[in-house]
Amino acid sequence: MAELERYDVIVVGMGAAGSSAVYQLARRGSKVLGIDQFEPPHTLGSTHGETRITRQAIGEGDHYTPLSLRSYEIFRELEQITGEHLLDVTGGLMISSPGATGVNNVSNFFETTLAAAKKHSIPHEVLNVDQMRRRFPQFRVQDNEIGYYEVESGVLRPEACVRATLSMAANNGATLKINEKMLEYSEDASGVVVKTDKGEYHADKLVLTVGPWLPQIVGEELKSRFKVYRQVLFWFDISDNYDRFKLGNFPIFIWDGQGERDSIYGFPAVDGQEGGIKIASEEYVTEVTPENVDRSVSQEEIDKMYEKQIVPCFPGVGKDCVKSAVCMYTMTPDSGFVIDFMPGSSRTIVCSPCSGHGFKHSAAVGECVAELARDGKTTLNIEPLRIDRRAMVPSTNESPMRFPA
Ligand SMILES: Cc1cc2nc3c(=O)[nH]c(=O)nc-3n(C[C@H](O)[C@H](O)[C@H](O)COP(=O)(O)OP(=O)(O)OC[C@H]3O[C@@H](n4cnc5c(N)ncnc54)[C@H](O)[C@@H]3O)c2cc1C
Numbered sequence: 045m046a047e048l049e050r051y052d053v054i055v056v057g058m059g060a061a062g063s064s065a066v067y068q069l070a071r072r073g074s075k076v077l078g079i080d081q082f083e084p085p086h087t088l089g090s091t092h093g094e095t096r097i098t099r100q101a102i103g104e105g106d107h108y109t110p111l112s113l114r115s116y117e118i119f120r121e122l123e124q125i126t127g128e129h130l131l132d133v134t135g136g137l138m139i140s141s142p143g144a145t146g147v148n149n150v151s152n153f154f155e156t157t158l159a160a161a162k163k164h165s166i167p168h169e170v171l172n173v174d175q176m177r178r179r180f181p182q183f184r185v186q187d188n189e190i191g192y193y194e195v196e197s198g199v200l201r202p203e204a205c206v207r208a209t210l211s212m213a214a215n216n217g218a219t220l221k222i223n224e225k226m227l228e229y230s231e232d233a234s235g236v237v238v239k240t241d242k243g244e245y246h247a248d249k250l251v252l253t254v255g256p257w258l259p260q261i262v263g264e265e266l267k268s269r270f271k272v273y274r275q276v277l278f279w280f281d282i283s284d285n286y287d288r289f290k291l292g293n294f295p296i297f298i299w300d301g302q303g304e305r306d307s308i309y310g311f312p313a314v315d316g317q318e319g320g321i322k323i324a325s326e327e328y329v330t331e332v333t334p335e336n337v338d339r340s341v342s343q344e345e346i347d348k349m350y351e352k353q354i355v356p357c358f359p360g361v362g363k364d365c366v367k368s369a370v371c372m373y374t375m376t377p378d379s380g381f382v383i384d385f386m387p388g389s390s391r392t393i394v395c396s397p398c399s400g401h402g403f404k405h406s407a408a409v410g411e412c413v414a415e416l417a418r419d420g421k422t423t424l425n426i427e428p429l430r431i432d433r434r435a436m437v438p439s440t441n442e443s444p445m446r447f448p449a
Pocket of ligand 1: 057060081096255395398399403405
């Protein structure tokens with residue numbers, strides 16, 4: 045027989061954004077139900093792969109820096125309460141050049157990052173090529189390149205963050221249902237109804253934090269505002285040069301492309317001498333769904349990554365790929381997030397920290413969602429993240445929206 049329970053808020057999807065929303069709602073005293081079709085943290089969405097870059101001056105838009113700074117506070121607080129290790133400050137090196145081809149969500153990422161650092165008094169240094177070569181000999185920088193070094197940038201552990209956040213949500217009274225899939229939802233003047241493969245639940249508000257499943261769930265009219273792309277993560281062998289790349293000796297980095305080389309980003313070796321160094325580029329070629337995405341990584345992809353991206357940049361990184369993983373970006377046309385009520389609704393919130401830079405903000409994003417669900421407004425400015433902002437709305441039916449290419 046169908047189950048019937050009433051909550052203040054139901055959160056569907058408990059990855060990076062949803063776990064945080066459930067926790068923030070529960071700690072504020074809401075009666076909250078979190079539902080996930082799998083058992084987060086898992087490897088089937090957008091929140092796996094052991095590490096995520098975090099940084100404080102956010103070049104992707106002025107409204108993101110406060111989200112990042114607030115997330116640092118929440119992640120640090122979670123570490124203290126749970127005893128889990130979530131964040132390593134490693135310093136962060138962003139490298140660019142006048143001929144940079146990388147887009148990194150905005151075309152002038154280096155300049156906008158520097159401007160955000162100055163505006164928000166984020167500790168940083170600008171390095172010329174000689175200074176970079178002296179301080180970071182692991183990078184084979186070109187004569188025309190410059191560096192931005194951010195002191196507090198670092199590495200977040202996404203799986204540990206989700207685990208710690210969900211455990212605190214449960215400690216604060218949230219009901220968590222895993223391995224349960226939402227099949228449909230509806231809303232009317234009296235509330236929302238969520239039907240799953242195991243039951244039926246009622247609430248005042250609904251939050252959809254379903255990551256790359258979003259286009260399938262938001263309905264025909266909104267679905268074209270999101271595209272999902274396959275992304276590959278590579279861990280290359282550094283066993284002969286572990287000291288140069290290990291945590292403490294190597295920063296996180298974002299390196300704008302130039303000439304034949306694409307933009308790349310990467311991390312120190314966090315998993316010991318045999319664990320490799322994680323380096324990736326971004327791809328906006330293969331549009332996928334979580335159901336049809338190819339989760340295998342071919343030797344051809346590995347060889348291409350090594351020859352084109354690793355060899356020119358990192359002396360000392362070996363050819364063997366010790367590990368790889370496939371993950372998904374959910375993109376909007378302007379690469380921005382969405383945190384908003386569904387058009388015409390005062391009950392259903394849609395939230396997606398999209399476009400490959402969302403994890404670092406996820407702790408504060410969950411807080412914004414909780415405030416929006418409870419109070420209808422947020423402490424931080426999420427106005428630029430509205431679902432009906434200009435970039436998210438096709439101007440005519442004939443002109444499809446442009447996505448990053
Ligand atoms: C390769 C890669 C590298 C990245 N690097 C960085 C980085 O360095 N720094 C950074 O800040 N960000 C980074 N990001 C971005 C960041 O990881 C994502 O923005 C973030 O993890 C997205 O979280 P999410 O909660 O939206 O989605 P997810 O974590 O995928 O969560 C969605 C959840 O919804 C559940 N769900 C979906 N449909 C249903 C349903 N019908 N019923 C029940 N449950 C459902 C799913 O099971 C899933 O658990 C990266 C992303 C990728 C893919």
